Amino acid sequence: MLLKSIWRDKLGLGLLALILLATVYVVLANQLFDPSHPLYVGTNTVTLLGKYLCYALLALAVDLVWGYLGILSLGHGAFFALGGYAMGMYLMRQIGPRGVYGDPVLPDFMVFLNWHELPWFWSGFNHFPFALLMVGLVPGLLALVFGFLAFRSRVTGVYLSIMTQALTYALMLAFFRNEMGFGGNNGLTDFKDLLGFDLTADSTRLALFAASAIALVLGYLACRIIVESRLGKVAIAIRDAEMRTRFIGYRVEYVKLAIFVFSAMLAGLAGALYVPQVGIINPGEFSPLNSIELVIWVAVGGRATLYGAIVGALLVNYAKSVFTGILPDEWLYALGALFVLVTLFLPKGVTGWLNRKEAMA
Amino acid sequence: MNMFAQTQALFSPTYWRNRLAPTPSPRLNLTHGVILYLEDINVSFDGFKALNNLNLYINQGELRCIIGPNGAGKSTMMDVITGKTRPDTGSAWFGQSINLLEHDEPEIAEAGIGRKFQKPTVFETLTVQENLELAMAGPKGVWATFRARLQGEDKDYLDQILLLIGLVAERQRLAGVLSHGQKQWLEIGMLLMQRPQLLLVDEPVAGMTHQEMERTAELLTSLAGQHSVVVVEHDMDFVRSIANKVTVLHQGSVLAEGSMAQVQADPKVIEVYLGEAAC
Numbered sequence: 040m041l042l043k044s045i046w047r048d049k050l051g052l053g054l055l056a057l058i059l060l061a062t063v064y065v066v067l068a069n070q071l072f073d074p075s076h077p078l079y080v081g082t083n084t085v086t087l088l089g090k091y092l093c094y095a096l097l098a099l100a101v102d103l104v105w106g107y108l109g110i111l112s113l114g115h116g117a118f119f120a121l122g123g124y125a126m127g128m129y130l131m132r133q134i135g136p137r138g139v140y141g142d143p144v145l146p147d148f149m150v151f152l153n154w155h156e157l158p159w160f161w162s163g164f165n166h167f168p169f170a171l172l173m174v175g176l177v178p179g180l181l182a183l184v185f186g187f188l189a190f191r192s193r194v195t196g197v198y199l200s201i202m203t204q205a206l207t208y209a210l211m212l213a214f215f216r217n218e219m220g221f222g223g224n225n226g227l228t229d230f231k232d233l234l235g236f237d238l239t240a241d242s243t244r245l246a247l248f249a250a251s252a253i254a255l256v257l258g259y260l261a262c263r264i265i266v267e268s269r270l271g272k273v274a275i276a277i278r279d280a281e282m283r284t285r286f287i288g289y290r291v292e293y294v295k296l297a298i299f300v301f302s303a304m305l306a307g308l309a310g311a312l313y314v315p316q317v318g319i320i321n322p323g324e325f326s327p328l329n330s331i332e333l334v335i336w337v338a339v340g341g342r343a344t345l346y347g348a349i350v351g352a353l354l355v356n357y358a359k360s361v362f363t364g365i366l367p368d369e370w371l372y373a374l375g376a377l378f379v380l381v382t383l384f385l386p387k388g389v390t391g392w393l394n395r396k397e398a399m400a
Numbered sequence: 401m402n403m404f405a406q407t408q409a410l411f412s413p414t415y416w417r418n419r420l421a422p423t424p425s426p427r428l429n430l431t432h433g434v435i436l437y438l439e440d441i442n443v444s445f446d447g448f449k450a451l452n453n454l455n456l457y458i459n460q461g462e463l464r465c466i467i468g469p470n471g472a473g474k475s476t477m478m479d480v481i482t483g484k485t486r487p488d489t490g491s492a493w494f495g496q497s498i499n500l501l502e503h504d505e506p507e508i509a510e511a512g513i514g515r516k517f518q519k520p521t522v523f524e525t526l527t528v529q530e531n532l533e534l535a536m537a538g539p540k541g542v543w544a545t546f547r548a549r550l551q552g553e554d555k556d557y558l559d560q561i562l563l564l565i566g567l568v569a570e571r572q573r574l575a576g577v578l579s580h581g582q583k584q585w586l587e588i589g590m591l592l593m594q595r596p597q598l599l600l601v602d603e604p605v606a607g608m609t610h611q612e613m614e615r616t617a618e619l620l621t622s623l624a625g626q627h628s629v630v631v632v633e634h635d636m637d638f639v640r641s642i643a644n645k646v647t648v649l650h651q652g653s654v655l656a657e658g659s660m661a662q663v664q665a666d667p668k669v670i671e672v673y674l675g676e677a678a679c
Contacts, residue, residue, distance in 0.1 A: 268548040272530050277524045283521045286482060287594065288509035288540045297542045 041279025044267040050390070053348040055256050057347050058349075060093075062252040066245050082241050085087065086389065091249035091318045092358045093205035098256045098336045099345060099350035102263050106343030107271060107336065108298050109195075109278030114203030115306050116330035117210050118178035122307025125177055126215075127227035127320040128161060129170035134231050141244060147229065148222045158220045167234055174311040176305040182303030190292035190299075196279065204327050209392040211325035233315050242314070249313045255349070258305050265298065276296055287377075335378045341388025350390055411494035415594045424512055428597060429497040430511060432557070434458045435628045436481070436596045441490035443476055443652075450476040453488065458598070463624035465639045467630045468649035469672060475518065477649070478600050482515050494598070514596030518603045518632075520583040524576030528567050531575050532558050535590035543548060558593070565589040565620070580607040588619065599623065601631045605638050615641045 046052070065080050066089060079251035097119050104110045129144045144157055163169040185206060189199055214384040230268040236243040265271050276284045276293050285291050314320045323329075333352070340351020355377070362370045385392045436458040443451040450600050451473045458464055468474055479485035480492060484503045492500040498511055509515075522531050533550055536558065550558065562568045565585040570578060575586060584604060591599055601620065605613045611633075621642050623629055639646065641662065646663045648656045655664045663669055 058434050075593055113650075207421075265546070268546050269533065269548040270542065272526055273545055275525055277535055279523055279525055280521050282484070282505075283517070283523070285516075286507040286509055287535050287590070288506045288537075289545070290506050290540065290542075293542050294545070 042262070045260070045263055048263060048346075049381035050344075050394075051259065054349060055259060058252055060258060060348075062249055066249060069241065069245060071224055074168070083245055085248050086244050087318050087360065088245070090313060091353050092248070092251035092255050093309045093313035093316070094333070094336070094356050095349040095352040096251070096258050096312070098307050098333055098348035099255070099342070100305040100309065101333055102337045102340075102342055102345055102348035103265070104299055104302045104306070105337060106265055106345070106348075107278065108295060109281075110295065110299065111197075111200045111326065112203045112299075112302075113200045113330050113334065115302070116327075117203075117207035117265045117325055118182060118303040119310035120180065120207075120210070120322075121178045121315040121330075122174045122310030123320040123324060124221060124310075125170055125307070126311035126314045128173075128221075129167060130230040130233060130315060131164040131227050131389065133233065134229065137231055138229070142314060146227070147305075148225065149220075152217055160220070161249045165351075165378060171311075172229075174307050176306035177311075178303040179300050182300045183256045187292075190295045192290075194218035199310040203328065203389035207325050207330050208327050211322050211327075213249065214322035214325060222321070224322070226319060226323075227314075228319040229302075229320075230315065230318055238315055238318065247310075247312065247316050251316070254308060254312055258308070259345060259349070261306075266345065267300070270294065278334040278348070293361075294321055323393045332374065335374065337345045337388075339377060339385075341382050341385075341389055341390035341392075344388075344390055347388050347390040354389065414665060417528050423521040424454060428495045430460050430495050433460050435462075435495055435580070436630075437491070438477070439481070439491045441477075441480060441487045441492065443473075443485060443487045445517060448651050451480070454649075455655050456580045456647065456654060458630060460628055461625045462545075462645065463621060463642060465632070465643035465646045466630060466649060467634070467636075467639060467646060468655075471651075473603065473647040473652040474649055476652075478515060478602060478621065478632070481508075482602060503516040509594065509596075510540070510594075512597035513600065514591040514594045514598070515600040516587050516602055516604060517593050518606070520556055520580070522575040522578075522583050522586050524574065525571050526575060528562070528575055528578070529558070529571045531586055532561060532589055537593065537595045559577050561589045561592055564592070566615075571668070581609060581612045584608060586611075588616070592623075597627060599627055599629045603633055604631060605633065606633055613638055615642075623632070 068078055068080040069082060069085055075079070095114065099113060100118070101115050104112050120295065134146065136143045138147040138150070140147055143152050145154065149157070164173070189202060213219055214221055214226075221227065224365065227393055231235065232238055236246070238244075266274070273284065273289055273294055277289075277294060281291055306338055310324070334366055336351040336355045337348045338351070339355055340349065341347030355374070358377075359370060359374070362373055387395075437567070438454055438456040441451050441454040449643070454473065454477065455479070464476070466474055472535070476485060480487050481500060483500065484505055486501065493498050493650055494508070494511060494513060502510060503511065526534070534552060538548075538554070539545075540647050562571055565588060567578075567582060567586060567589070570582065575583065579587060583606065588601070588604065591601070604620070605616050608616065619636060620629055620631065631639075631642070643660055646658065646660050647654055648663055648669050650672050655672065656663050
């Protein structure tokens with residue numbers, strides 16, 4: 040029954056197949072071809088593509104709560120950043136005595152701040168499995184506490200959106216402070232290696248890129264399974280008529296909480312894959328603007344489809360790379376215009392538009 | 401047409417008596433034969449008294465119609481019973497043992513009170529079958545819902561309800577594309593999926609054709625007996641066709657109670673309600 044419904048999702052499966060094929064091609068092209076060959080894919084491009092895939096995973100997480108549950112989260116960047124910080128803390132601990140100050144344990148910024156021992160919350164991050172656990176646990180726990188308070192008080196709609204926005208803004212301000220112990224303004228950077236593999240090596244970069252692609256595919260399938268289950272139908276019911284769902288006997292706040300927490304953990308995973316590829320995590324990632332931007336990706340791709348989120352994230356970020364190259368100052372206007380145009384002319388996003396054309400043909 | 405005849409046959413009370421039997425909540429105590437007690441209920445919104453010392457008792461298996469002009473407090477009364485609105489004072493009991501004022505909407509729904517809303521609120525972006533599936537009685541926890549599959553006895557029951565509400569052919573269609581009357585029926589079907597003890601039905605025939613109205617009347621009367629049914633309705637012909645006992649609400653309290661004939665003859669009622677409709 041469930042497998043059948045996943046099988047029926049032709050567009051989604053097609054997109055996943057395309058992503059996996061592209062991944063295999065990129066990895067092979069990078070390894071087999073000579074840099075002068077026209078089909079060669081440079082390592083910088085690989086890393087850029089890996090970044091896009093992380094964004095796509097993040098957009099997927101947003102679509103799950105926005106498209107299917109009706110929660111317009113303007114703070115999902117916070118969960119992404121927290122996952123990124125958890126990974127960043129592991130990478131910092133991996134630097135060891137190779138830092139500028141050469142302290143065997145303390146990261147550079149702590150030496151610089153004249154700290155003498157590692158804060159308690161940094162302990163354990165020298166172990167990869169622990170860090171990986173935190174990548175899911177920290178965003179999940181924040182979502183749990185935030186969601187519990189918000190959903191229990193039945194805060195919905197625009198008020199909830201503003202609260203999520205405030206959440207990420209507050210976290211940004213907190214992480215800017217040096218006393219927080221996360222590197223303040225500069226964040227965490229100067230990473231050397233991951234699990235003993237040099238982060239600047241081509242092979243590591245390819246592996247991270249491939250890992251992002253696999254995480255995206257698995258994340259998509261997990262979201263699809265949730266959406267196709269009865270729980271997913273309840274989520275849609277909550278989105279469309281919350282009060283009615285309560286009268287049928289569902290604990291709306293728990294359904295919301297479960298899906299919201301899952302979505303936050305997915306966003307955290309995206310952040311954790313993102314950080315080793317871009318080589319830095321700083322409080323800027325908590326910026327409310329980021330969270331708003333990623334809602335635009337989902338809107339552009341088409342919400343409540345899951346594959347639309349992936350298409351939107353890839354499309355907008357590719358456009359961003361191109362535009363910021365040509366007209367760096369105009370990008371924000373272009374992004375704003377894109378959002379307005381999509382809302383006006385493609386209310387169901389690019390994939391909705393393609394679907395309709397297909398249905399008419 | 402054959403389909404319709406088949407559906408008609410399903411309306412024999414004996415056929416449904418066994419199939420629609422509600423599953424009584426173990427906590428529901430009906431030893432005194434009264435399923436719902438509302439006593440001295442007061443609700444006010446910003447100084448406006450929506451309910452004013454309302455007293456209402458519904459017997460087990462009864463089919464009761466509630467009428468009253470707009471603003472008489474009919475919907476507020478439903479809200480109090482289902483846990484949406486907390487009264488300022490008064491008490492509300494479901495049977496002898498369940499204090500409705502101590503529970504919230506999902507708990508009250510689970511205890512066995514089902515509600516059909518005035519405006520049909522089916523889930524428009526879900527299919528007819530999915531609508532019924534969600535409403536089905538059973539564990540509603542997050543994990544149980546995630547794992548739930550439609551099968552076995554539940555599936556048979558759902559098929560029967562589909563037949564009863566005449567939407568077999570529409571089962572895979574989105575509820576949003578149904579006609580108004582069909583949505584009303586789907587909502588009644590959702591109510592039955594919950595297997596409630598007490599059905600609160602708010603304006604079931606609004607927007608229905610005459611034929612649909614008759615079928616609804618037959619359905620509701622066949623449900624009474626095993627279920628207790630409270631119907632709020634404006635359509636006097638409809639009320640006359642189903643009710644043996646009518647309660648008239650006015651300005652938040654009970655104005656009159658009795659058979660349709662008694663109520664219609666009551667001068668107070670004629671003044672505030674039926675009189676208006678007559679002129």
